[in-house]
Amino acid sequence: MKFFIDTANLAQIKEANDLGILDGVTTNPSLMAKEGIKGEEAITNHYKTICEMVDGDISAEVLGVTFEGIVEEGKKLAAIHPNIVVKVPMIKDGIKAIKWFTDNGIKTNCTLIFSAGQAILAAKAGASYISPFIGRIDDSGWDGVQLISQIAQIYAVQGFKSEILAASIRNANHIIACAEAGANVCTCPLDSILGLLKHPLTDIGLAKFLEDAKKM
Numbered sequence: 001m002k003f004f005i006d007t008a009n010l011a012q013i014k015e016a017n018d019l020g021i022l023d024g025v026t027t028n029p030s031l032m033a034k035e036g037i038k039g040e041e042a043i044t045n046h047y048k049t050i051c052e053m054v055d056g057d058i059s060a061e062v063l064g065v066t067f068e069g070i071v072e073e074g075k076k077l078a079a080i081h082p083n084i085v086v087k088v089p090m091i092k093d094g095i096k097a098i099k100w101f102t103d104n105g106i107k108t109n110c111t112l113i114f115s116a117g118q119a120i121l122a123a124k125a126g127a128s129y130i131s132p133f134i135g136r137i138d139d140s141g142w143d144g145v146q147l148i149s150q151i152a153q154i155y156a157v158q159g160f161k162s163e164i165l166a167a168s169i170r171n172a173n174h175i176i177a178c179a180e181a182g183a184n185v186c187t188c189p190l191d192s193i194l195g196l197l198k199h200p201l202t203d204i205g206l207a208k209f210l211e212d213a214k215k216m
C-alpha cells in the first residue's frame with residue numbers, strides 16, 4: 001500500500017517525506033485555504049514547491065464544476081509538473097472530464113466518493129485514483145472501511161484499474177483497516193502516520209534495554 005500525506009502544510013510534508021516512506025501528497029481546497037494559499041499564482045507556486053519536495057503523485061483539485069471549466073483548469077494544473085494528478089469531484093461533469101483527461105493522458109483522482117456505484121462510474125471513466133472518504137462515512141454512522149472492502153472486491157472481480165485511495169483518515173487504526181481491506185493507497189494526516197509508530201510495550205522495552213546497556 002502506498003502512503004500519501006493529506007495536507008498542504010509544507011513542514012508536515014517535509015517531516016513525512018524525511019521518514020522515507022512517502023509516495024505522494026493529496027490536497028483539497030479546504031487544506032489549501034487552511035495554509036492561507038490564495039490566488040492563482042500562489043496556488044500554482046505552492047503546487048510547484050510540493051512537487052519539488054516529494055517525488056510522487058501530487059493531487060491538485062479543480063475548483064470548477066462544469067465540464068469545460070474542469071478541463072480548462074485541469075490542463076493548467078497538469079502543466080505545472082509531470083507528477084500533478086488532477087483531482088475532480090464525483091459529479092456528472094466531473095465524470096465526463098475524467099474521461100476526457102484519460103483520453104488525453106492526464107492522470108486523475110476522482111474525489112468525494114461515498115458509494116460503490118460512484119466508484120464503478122469513476123473506474124469506467126478511467127480515473128487513475130478514486131477517493132472514498134472513510135472518516136466522513138464513519139462520522140455519518142456508516143462504515144467507511146466496509147466501503148473500501150466492497151470497492152476492492154468489485155474492482156478485483158471486474159478488473160477495473162483505478163487505484164483505491166482511502167481518504168478522510170482519522171487515526172492509525174483506519175490505516176491498518178484500509179490496508180487489510182485492500183486499499184492501494186492511504187492518504188493520511190501526519191498524526192495518523194506517526195500514530196503507527198506507537199506501542200507502549202516498545203517504549204517500556206526500549207527503556208529497559210537502555211538501562212541494561214549501561215551495565216554492559
Ligand code: G3P
Pocket residue numbers: 006026027028131133135136167168169187
Ligand atoms: O482527502 C480528503 C480528505 O482531506 C478529507 O478529510 O478529514 O476533511 O474528512 P476530512
